[in-house]
Amino acid sequence: KAGVTQTPRYLIKTRGQQVTLSCSPISGHRSVSWYQQTPGQGLQFLFEYFSETQRNKGNFPGRFSGRQFSNSRSEMNVSTLELGDSALYLCASSLGQGFVDTQYFGPGTRLTVL
Amino acid sequence: AQSVTQLGSHVSVSEGALVLLRCNYSSSVPPYLFWYVQYPNQGLQLLLKYTSAATLVKGINGFEAEFKKSETSFHLTKPSAHMSDAAEYFCAVSELGGADGLTFGKGTHLIIQP
Numbered sequence: 381k382a383g384v385t386q387t388p389r390y391l392i393k394t395r396g397q398q399v400t401l402s403c404s405p406i407s408g409h410r411s412v413s414w415y416q417q418t419p420g421q422g423l424q425f426l427f428e429y430f431s432e433t434q435r436n437k438g439n440f441p442g443r444f445s446g447r448q449f450s451n452s453r454s455e456m457n458v459s460t461l462e463l464g465d466s467a468l469y470l471c472a473s474s475l476g477q478g479f480v481d482t483q484y485f486g487p488g489t490r491l492t493v494l
Numbered sequence: 495a496q497s498v499t500q501l502g503s504h505v506s507v508s509e510g511a512l513v514l515l516r517c518n519y520s521s522s523v524p525p526y527l528f529w530y531v532q533y534p535n536q537g538l539q540l541l542l543k544y545t546s547a548a549t550l551v552k553g554i555n556g557f558e559a560e561f562k563k564s565e566t567s568f569h570l571t572k573p574s575a576h577m578s579d580a581a582e583y584f585c586a587v588s589e590l591g592g593a594d595g596l597t598f599g600k601g602t603h604l605i606i607q608p
Contacts, residue, residue: 425595485537
């Protein structure tokens with residue numbers, strides 16, 4: 381069974397631009413969560429999607445948004461990029477919503493904002 | 495609100511020695527607790543999880559952790575360290591329903607001395 385895939389793996393943008401990251405979950409998984417990892421703040425929860433609906437959301441500004449499609453694939457969008465948005469963005473998929481089911485993480489997308 | 499504290503950003507042990515990584519949590523309701531491992535340039539992998547069943551949880555690669563409610567702790571141990579255990583370890587907490595998502599500690603970098 382293929383694991384969680386994230387595209388692209390690396391991305392360089394400039395301040396003010398917007399970016400869209402993609403996550404394909406493990407086949408059969410209906411929940412996708414997104415996380416931001418930085419050296420200063422560590423791992424922070426962005427949001428969780430289940431059956432195309434956002435179920436839970438972390439403490440991030442509205443510039444961070446996401447969506448989930450009927451095939452459970454998910455995209456995350458960041459608008460008006462700031463230098464502080466440079467981070468590794470991880471997505472994880474699981475069978476059910478919430479966090480009791482084992483989450484399987486992708487390798488991440490490394491975003492650099494110049 | 496939930497939070498996690500990992501004592502020691504770096505822990506160094508000799509190969510074959512006991513590994514002990516400390517994690518204390520704060521949660522207003524009975525928590526779900528997790529330990530994840532991250533190897534360089536990779537996503538996170540679940541080592542083990544506590545979801546209110548047995549307080550002693552066994553995970554992969556010989557790791558185990560004990561949930562101690564009175565001490566609000568969930569320390570990770572392994573009897574004999576192996577060179578391949580060198581990685582970053584994260585403790586995380588979630589509450590039923592996951593409204594606050596998955597909250598991670600800052601991580602502990604485990605160094606194995608030959």
